[in-house]
Amino acid sequence: MSSGTDNASEFDLIRTLFAPLAVGFEGAFELGDDAAVFSCSPSSELVVTKDAMVAGVHFLEDDFADNIARKLIRTNLSDMAAMGATPRHYLLAIALNERCNEQWLKTFAKALHDDQSTFGVHLIGGDTVSTNGPLTLSLTMMGEVPRGKALRRNGASAGDLLCVSGTIGDAALGLALATGNIPTVSADDTEFLTSRYFLPEPRVELGEKLVEMATACLDISDGLLADINHICEQSHVAAEVLSDAIPLSKSAQALVKRDEKLWQLIFGGGDDYELAFTIPPSSRDQLEWLSTETGVPLSVIGTVIAGEGVKVFSKDGSEVAVKSMGWQHR
Ligand SMILES: [Mg+2]
Incomplete structure (x- = not known):
């Protein structure tokens, strides 16, 4: 050196x-x-x-x-x-x-x-x-x-399932706690959420195994919806996300229950470094196997459709307002 x-x-x-x-x-x-x-x-x-x-x-x-x-x-x-x-x-x-x-x-x-x-x-x-x-x-x-197997952002097509690893929003909530931007919570929740911000867990083994399954993939650093939108733009498709299907840790659940506005940090907060990826519907059964194999929870949070952009829906079918999809690169 x-x-x-x-x-x-x-x-x-x-x-x-x-x-x-x-x-x-x-x-x-x-x-x-x-x-x-x-x-x-x-x-x-x-x-x-x-x-x-x-x-x-x-x-x-x-x-x-x-x-x-x-x-x-x-x-x-x-x-x-x-x-x-x-x-x-x-x-x-x-x-x-x-x-x-x-x-x-x-x-x-x-x-x-x-x-x-x-x-x-x-x-x-x-x-x-x-x-x-x-x-x-x-x-x-x-x-x-x-050779020729690198996961790209451009391979998603209408009908694919949109998936994420781990839990979403922990890092953004952890940062908000660390910087005093949201009221304090229990010591256990604070420790869990801030450690998710300071010490991301790269999903290396999962990525290696997704090479044979995923049609598109990226890691979530800008924000859940901003990053899903990166896949949509590169693949020339749109995505519908079901808010109730987004996996939240117990600590994150406690926080959004206390203050619904914090959902915006789940949608747009970055730094989780989980993987967001798309798979053909025929691979759905393999997700559970892959989750067991890697020890990483995997969730289907939506579907890829024709069009452009990302929309979020709640259980009753109404569209959820999103203030910011995440970090915008200048
Ligand atoms: Mg990246």
Whole structure:
């Protein structure tokens, strides 16, 4: 890992902390060469993604170093899952500011190490620089998918079933709690919901298995409806979502029961990093098997129809007003 920092001891420290993250993958040469070397198996294609995060924009200024590290690696892993890819390697660029002292760096590297072990990936290179601005990080993840099988957003067709993994809205509610934007709830609910914001669970194994079943797939980062709309736009279809079918955690259920307006955070809140995907109706029976196989709850929340846009309906058939579908990219 090269370093643009001027300080020799900081360079040594970064080298000492990050070199172990490359152990286990020979082609990273313990980060001692100018670049890493690796190959893909002949039956696979390389899948590449990058996420950048800026303090104060993508995470809270005073978030702990381990939460920042894990969110960075996990959001990229989630993009691999969305493509049906098996993650392999990553590159890391960090612009450090004065907040990032030795202890911060140690905690950051330890968290990366823990998640690397969990998800079977290795650091293979990167760069470190100093900044007077906000802490800024960027991670490039590389993975493999069987040739021609990558999950895309453009394959949904009318009649397909719209599905999601896990529970929806927890992260947005967790963030609202962490920032004091909604009244407090029980300690257990607060801990559950905020951990869903700080520590997303990338659905890597599910993504790998969906390669043979899903017609379209993505991970929910912008907001449930905004992301479903991404599938609709790319596939030139529309979607109808049944609000009662959207899976909510017990904690989220308690919150929306107390304040119905919080449904808007379920519809439009991002950061859940669950997968939203479409399957042909003939695959419906396989969902339960897939859920058991992966240990991830899977729910059918609506259908794909001809047209454009996303509408939400309640049990009685009336349309539910949606204030914001989610984050709009500028
Ligand atoms: Mg994504």
